[in-house]
Amino acid sequence: MISIEEYRRKYAFGEDYGTSEYKFGPVAERPDVIENRGFIIDKSSIVYRIAGITKNIIVGPEVSMYLGSREDMARFLVYPMRDGVIGKDDERAWSVIYEITKYGLLKFKPSDPKFKGFYVTAALSAIAPKYMYEKVFEIHKKIDEEYGVVKAVTIIPQPLAVAIAQKTITCIVVESGHGNTQITPISRYPIRGAIISLNRGGAEANDITAEILKDSGYGDLVHEEKLVRMVKEAIGLIPRNLNEAIKKAREDKDRFRAVFKVPNTPTVIDLGDNSWMRFLIGEIVFDPENEIFESYYKRGMPRPRDTRLGDEIIRGTINLADAIIKSAQKTPLELQPHLYKRIILSGGNFAWKVPELLKDVAVDAATKIKALLKERNIDAIVELTRDPMYSVWKGCIVYSIAVPDDYLWSWRRMEGWYKWR
Numbered sequence: 327m328i329s330i331e332e333y334r335r336k337y338a339f340g341e342d343y344g345t346s347e348y349k350f351g352p353v354a355e356r357p358d359v360i361e362n363r364g365f366i367i368d369k370s371s372i373v374y375r376i377a378g379i380t381k382n383i384i385v386g387p388e389v390s391m392y393l394g395s396r397e398d399m400a401r402f403l404v405y406p407m408r409d410g411v412i413g414k415d416d417e418r419a420w421s422v423i424y425e426i427t428k429y430g431l432l433k434f435k436p437s438d439p440k441f442k443g444f445y446v447t448a449a450l451s452a453i454a455p456k457y458m459y460e461k462v463f464e465i466h467k468k469i470d471e472e473y474g475v476v477k478a479v480t481i482i483p484q485p486l487a488v489a490i491a492q493k494t495i496t497c498i499v500v501e502s503g504h505g506n507t508q509i510t511p512i513s514r515y516p517i518r519g520a521i522i523s524l525n526r527g528g529a530e531a532n533d534i535t536a537e538i539l540k541d542s543g544y545g546d547l548v549h550e551e552k553l554v555r556m557v558k559e560a561i562g563l564i565p566r567n568l569n570e571a572i573k574k575a576r577e578d579k580d581r582f583r584a585v586f587k588v589p590n591t592p593t594v595i596d597l598g599d600n601s602w603m604r605f606l607i608g609e610i611v612f613d614p615e616n617e618i619f620e621s622y623y624k625r626g627m628p629r630p631r632d633t634r635l636g637d638e639i640i641r642g643t644i645n646l647a648d649a650i651i652k653s654a655q656k657t658p659l660e661l662q663p664h665l666y667k668r669i670i671l672s673g674g675n676f677a678w679k680v681p682e683l684l685k686d687v688a689v690d691a692a693t694k695i696k697a698l699l700k701e702r703n704i705d706a707i708v709e710l711t712r713d714p715m716y717s718v719w720k721g722c723i724v725y726s727i728a729v730p731d732d733y734l735w736s737w738r739r740m741e742g743w744y745k746w747r
């Protein structure tokens with residue numbers, strides 16, 4: 327017989343609900359990943375009946391097989407989260423969340439007869455309203471009633487998960503995923519009134535990549551979001567200093583040349599004389615306000631929407647360092663120096679490569695933020711997590727392992743295990 331605490335450690339399970347991807351799984355080096363989306367089966371279509379397809383929603387890798395025309399994709403393919411949030415009454419979105427959660431839990435359901443369900447820690451956006459917590463609890467309870475796979479569940483804000491994965495609870499976490507960028511000062515728990523959530527993330531870097539591809543004669547390729555994302559990740563670079571990088575790249579075209587071969591096709595994308603533009607892709611993550619981007623906004627590239635912090639409106643395009651400072655300023659003066667000593671960056675939108683040969687001009691996200699803060703007279707210690715895409719999930723696992731079985735959920739503390747059996 328193993329003790330209840332040993333059982334909990336064995337069956338710890340983490341879930342990170344991202345805007346673009348759902349990361350999930352038990353204790354391991356890395357989580358499993360599927361896209362956070364579902365394909366709604368149109369029951370009125372006779373072909374589905376003939377093919378014997380009885381499901382209502384398809385999730386996971388199978389979705390690819392169902393994709394058809396662009397119109398169909400717009401109608402039947404549901405990405406449930408927008409900037410990390412789902413509307414209370416958005417039934418379609420919630421049923422996709424139910425399906426992906428079920429998919430994840432059943433994928434790892436062990437055959438062990440002693441298995442009585444996982445201890446699940448789920449991570450939601452730091453700005454997720456209370457009803458999202460209620461819905462996510464409800465969904466786990468329902469799945470458990472149907473399949474016996476959840477013994478208890480708890481929910482933590484994504485930035486707190488990152489802090490936990492880094493073994494600290496006094497810090498500023500900057501989490502930049504596909505849909506948004508959350509700046510969260512933490513002192514034991516996220517400081518609610520200081521959280522800044524910017525409506526921008528990897529998606530905006532995709533947008534500028536698409537514009538650059540159009541300008542370079544590859545306009546016919548930009549309708550495929552997946553392809554644009556691949557190009558972005560392959561050629562995009564963060565400049566230490568944008569103007570210097572552009573100057574060097576124009577003088578030394580061969581060294582900076584951006585070439586990308588599209589997998590499974592004969593197509594090769596070559597930016598040629600436009601190769602210097604690869605630095606715009608990385609720069610826009612940090613400073614979309616730079617005037618160099620104005621012409622792109624003018625011709626229709628979407629400008630990140632503004633957000634609110636208390637009574638204040640924060641521009642969607644605010645320089646990331648200015649946003650970090652604004653957020654820190656909402657915390658007690660005495661705490662601020664401690665926060666600046668530990669700024670933790672996580673999320674795929676900070677995972678930019680730094681090619682060995684371009685090290686003199688291209689930098690990683692931590693170096694960039696540190697430099698931007700320095701320009702504003704702030705000496706900060708900035709670190710990038712080891713696996714930026716997976717640190718939220720890692721923190722979930724650590725949390726599941728750490729919270730004792732008899733520590734029950736409290737809506738006041740927003741901590742503890744939520745149970746129904």
Ligand SMILES: Nc1ncnc2c1ncn2[C@@H]1O[C@H](COP(=O)(O)OP(=O)(O)OP(=O)(O)O)[C@@H](O)[C@H]1O
Nearest residue numbers: 344345346347503504505506528673674675677678
């Ligand atoms: N090596 C890379 N270089 C640049 N961008 C990358 C890299 N790897 C991943 N990304 C980008 O990171 C984003 C995905 O990050 P992440 O998985 O953290 O987002 P998410 O959790 O799904 O969304 P969110 O946290 O906004 O809800 C995508 O835009 C992806 O293109």
Ligand SMILES: [Mg+2]
Nearest residue numbers: 344345503673
């Ligand atoms: Mg995320």
